[in-house]
Amino acid sequence: MSEEHPDRRAVAAVEHTAPSRQRPEAPQVDFPPVRNGIDYLRSVIDHLSREERDARDLKYAVLHLQAATEVLLKARLQEEHWSLVFDNPLVASREDLASGDFSSCGISETISRLERFANVHLEVKHVRAIKNLTQDRNKLQHYGLTHNARAIEARATEVLHFLLDFVHLELVRHIDRDEWDRISFELDHVRHALGDIEGFVSRRMNDLKADIAEVADNIIQCPDCGQWAAIVLHGVRCTFCHLVLEPAEHAVSWGPNSWHSDNSNASASAEPTSDCPQCGRRAFIGSIFFEIAREKPQYACFHCQYKTDTAHCARCSRPFPADGNRCECGTCQPPKLAVPEPRNSD
Structure with a gap:
């Protein structure tokens, strides 16, 4: 049997005594x-x-x-x-x-x-x-x-x-x-x-305080950034995030499926738009909250800035402009009787 080469014996000894090199364990992904x-x-x-x-x-x-x-x-x-x-x-x-x-x-x-x-x-x-x-x-x-x-x-x-x-x-x-x-x-x-x-x-x-103060009566909450910095004038322009909406576009933002205000009483059933009684443009939107009266819903024209308070119909609870002494919206059907009328005994 041939004797092992001395250099090989030395290498084997080093390999035997040297600590083994192991890969470090992979970190565990632990996110409860x-x-x-x-x-x-x-x-x-x-x-x-x-x-x-x-x-x-x-x-x-x-x-x-x-x-x-x-x-x-x-x-x-x-x-x-x-x-x-x-x-x-x-x-x-x-x-x-x-x-x-x-x-x-x-x-x-x-x-x-x-x-x-x-x-x-x-x-x-x-x-x-x-x-x-x-x-x-x-x-x-x-x-x-x-x-x-x-x-x-x-x-x-x-x-x-x-x-x-x-x-x-x-x-x-x-x-x-x-x-x-x-x-x-x-x-x-x-x-x-x-x-x-x-x-x-x-x-x-x-x-923006100074700019907002000049038009305080016409400031609403921006439907995009949520800041009370949107000016109503021929549409909507937010001074904070620079959102610009035409009256018709704003109607979509404030329609029945959108949010209206931080106020939880905001109506979700307001008509998107109707004809303004002041300028005649179809830009009259209901249940809008302005910064100067955040708890009070109003009807407002997003073209000419005409505003009036919001009332609710005594029959159907639908919001309508409170621009008179009426208590009904005038567009709903009369309520049906809960029971049939008694027949005439004659």
Whole structure:
């Protein structure tokens, strides 16, 4: 038998004594629901708080803010009962929940179930803000989106405020101490940065004070950015986000399927447009709230600025212009009798 070469013996000895080089273990992706939602919020803040924000930053701010909203709302729903996050709870199983292989309920249904089963009631303005955010996200995801950067920032600020409150009011008590310690740092970062972003909105609104004061009687809440900075004059022009709408376009924005105001009593059944009694243009819109009287709905012409209070029909409850002493709208049918009239006995 031939003797092993001395150099080979030396190499073998080194290989035997040297520590083995192993690849480091891959990091584990560990994001429980609440921590996952907070991480999305951190990403939103990172994109919006950059000094030189570009279109890509705004895109991912919208996508991640909608994701955070959905994750955190469903985390609260799951605390009520794990099956409620399934699109069809009747076929829910623990195995599907653990694997994530199931269809979950949409954001509108999530909000509805929170109210019905968990006694969690969202304010009208928050539901509206989430609805707008979801629409923006769907456009970005499927079709592409062209939108005003200032409007996106203002709307994002409102949803961020809501989510921070939601975490503290609805989720804290369902989180153990160790998990809360993990996410508290992230929440503090989000809260601090949100103050800087909100400062931008406040500073801009403060810069617009003088311009708004000159036309205070004709300022409404912008249907796009949500700021009380939109001037009614031959249509609508927002001084904050520069949205411009013709009267007919504005009617669509304020139609039956849109939001009207932070006021929860805003009518959702107002006629989109009618002929103005002052100028005759078809730009007369009902149940509009102006900044100087946010609790008082008015009919207004978005062409000539004619305004009158809103009344509600004593018969059908439909809103109509209170431009006289009448108590009925004059367009509804007389109510049918609940019981038939008795026959004449003769």
